[in-house]
Amino acid sequence: MASLCRGPRLLRTVAGLHLSPSTASIGVQVPIWRRSYANTSANPDRTCIITGASRGIGKAIALRLANDGYNICVNDIEANKDGVDEVVSQIQSLGRKAMPYLCDVSSSSAVTSMVRSSVSSLGPLNTMIANAGIAQVKPLLSLTDADVQRMMDVNFFGVYNCYTAAAKQMIAQAASASPTYKIIGAASIVAFRPFALLGHYSASKWAVRGLTQAMAMEVAGHGIRVNAYAPGIVGTAMWELIDEKMGEIKGAKRGETIRKYSDDLIALGRTSVPEDVAKLVGFLASEDSEYVTGQTMIVDGGIQFS
Ligand SMILES: NC(=O)c1ccc[n+]([C@@H]2O[C@H](COP(=O)([O-])OP(=O)(O)OC[C@H]3O[C@@H](n4cnc5c(N)ncnc54)[C@H](O)[C@@H]3O)[C@@H](O)[C@H]2O)c1
Numbered sequence: 605m606a607s608l609c610r611g612p613r614l615l616r617t618v619a620g621l622h623l624s625p626s627t628a629s630i631g632v633q634v635p636i637w638r639r640s641y642a643n644t645s646a647n648p649d650r651t652c653i654i655t656g657a658s659r660g661i662g663k664a665i666a667l668r669l670a671n672d673g674y675n676i677c678v679n680d681i682e683a684n685k686d687g688v689d690e691v692v693s694q695i696q697s698l699g700r701k702a703m704p705y706l707c708d709v710s711s712s713s714a715v716t717s718m719v720r721s722s723v724s725s726l727g728p729l730n731t732m733i734a735n736a737g738i739a740q741v742k743p744l745l746s747l748t749d750a751d752v753q754r755m756m757d758v759n760f761f762g763v764y765n766c767y768t769a770a771a772k773q774m775i776a777q778a779a780s781a782s783p784t785y786k787i788i789g790a791a792s793i794v795a796f797r798p799f800a801l802l803g804h805y806s807a808s809k810w811a812v813r814g815l816t817q818a819m820a821m822e823v824a825g826h827g828i829r830v831n832a833y834a835p836g837i838v839g840t841a842m843w844e845l846i847d848e849k850m851g852e853i854k855g856a857k858r859g860e861t862i863r864k865y866s867d868d869l870i871a872l873g874r875t876s877v878p879e880d881v882a883k884l885v886g887f888l889a890s891e892d893s894e895y896v897t898g899q900t901m902i903v904d905g906g907i908q909f910s
Pocket of ligand 1: 661679837
């Protein structure tokens with residue numbers, strides 16, 4: 605607070621907060637604070653790209669953001685085309701615009717083309733959600749180079765490609781589309797404390813957390829906020845795979861591993877559903893998070909405390 609009272613150099617206007625100089629009776633110029641609050645409906649035609657959105661967490665985010673007023677480019681790989689088409693029609697039935705875009709986010713040129721196509725069909729890009737990811741259950745000492753490479757290609761380079769392509773587009777758009785732009789990535793609680801048998805997955809999510817911090821610093825001056833979400837144990841196809849593969853290694857039946865992890869680790873006492881994550885992402889994609897950047901926010905029902 606003290607530093608804010610140093611003088612006129614610090615008097616400026618930011619979205620949602622207006623400062624104006626005034627001469628106080630003691631003759632010293634001090635800032636008088638007038639507050640206004642972010643209004644999420646201020647820009648009803650926001651657009652967003654969501655990767656890996658044919659199912660699971662990405663699908664829940666897509667439907668949540670469509671309900672919040674976004675028009676959405678729904679991405680996934682070719683193999684999940686049916687799921688993408690289904691999500692696109694669900695968004696359209698909510699009265700929003702939506703378009704499918706099939707590509708592998710580990711290709712930087714494909715991601716650049718996706719951004720271009722989204723802008724040309726839906727309009728200027730307000731928000732990028734780099735959600736796509738893969739998991740693999742394997743002891744670190746059994747991993748092949750190809751295992752580690754693919755994990756990093758999708759979970760790290762995929763996010764890096766989306767972050768950088770979106771930021772370049774947002775900078776080119778300048779202030780035409782939005783008072784603040786949002787870039788959001790999928791991390792995980794394992795970006796704070798790895799799970800055994802998910803070592804390279806954990807490392808890839810730790811890298812997303814670091815990238816998110818660095819990116820937030822580098823693009824803050826362009827009005828871009830960069831944050832990540834860190835889910836815990838969410839009942840999706842990804843955890844079905846983890847449950848099955850951990851069960852094979854540890855001799856547990858299907859469903860036992862996720863039940864044991866949920867019972868032993870989650871303070872709130874239930875496995876997460878994708879909508880739990882979508883609620884946090886809805887906040888990060890809204891103007892209410894205008895003063896939040898560089899954070900990886902945990903949404904895990906109380907497993908990991910930051
Ligand atoms: N499920 C969890 O418990 C959990 C926990 C923490 C973090 N996460 C992260 O949340 C994100 C979503 O996870 P989910 O549980 O919904 O998983 P999911 O497997 O159900 O969905 C992931 C989607 O990403 C897509 N995808 C994979 N590789 C891709 C690529 N190269 N290009 C484009 N799309 C690709 C898949 O086809 C799939 O539709 C992932 O990044 C995941 O690591 C999940």
